[in-house]
Amino acid sequence: MPQLCAYLSFNGDCAEAMAFYAKVLDAKLEALITFGQMPDGEPVPPEHADKIMHAYLVHPDFALMAGDTPPGVPFDGMKGVMMALTYPEVADAERVFNALAQGGTVQMPLGATFWADTFGMLTDRFGTAWAVNGGPKEMGPK
Structure with missing residues (x-):
């Protein structure tokens, strides 16, 4: 596989x-x-x-x-992609989000959503975009 x-x-x-x-x-x-x-x-x-x-x-x-980037290949930043992390516990999501945010830019602070107890988005100091979820909620049919 x-x-x-x-x-x-x-x-x-x-x-x-x-x-x-x-x-x-x-x-x-x-x-x-x-x-x-x-x-x-x-x-x-x-x-x-x-x-x-x-x-x-x-x-x-x-x-x-x-x-x-290899020699001779220009670097134009990371675009159009985001790394997504999901933690069963909110505390783990908060710890990782706060660590990744150090020296970076928070686009959306952690907060409750309909799909998770907490969710936030940031770009870290290396230019990598992250979405961090904590405490995912059931997303079945209504």
Whole structure:
């Protein structure tokens, strides 16, 4: 069965972002490979050698991959995508939301909705958009 995994692009701060996400999301950073560590192949400009070619973060419930943009590829930010997290407990959603919001921008503060006891949206300091749910409510037919 295939697995779907988000892959985020960064502009030189992938290692910092993924270490932060590992801490906040209680996940393990299993891979952090730089362009300079790639096996023989394309030459890498020296100024790009320490940038991240591939990062892999693992949690029992999800995985997240990321990398800095390759040499010669312009970075135009992350657009049109949002990472969504759902926690069974409101307290967990609040903890993660508040941690991700540090240095970022909150678009919608946490608050009650018809689908969850709490929900909020933010863009973190690395430019990643997040939607955080806590205490999901039953959404069956009426």
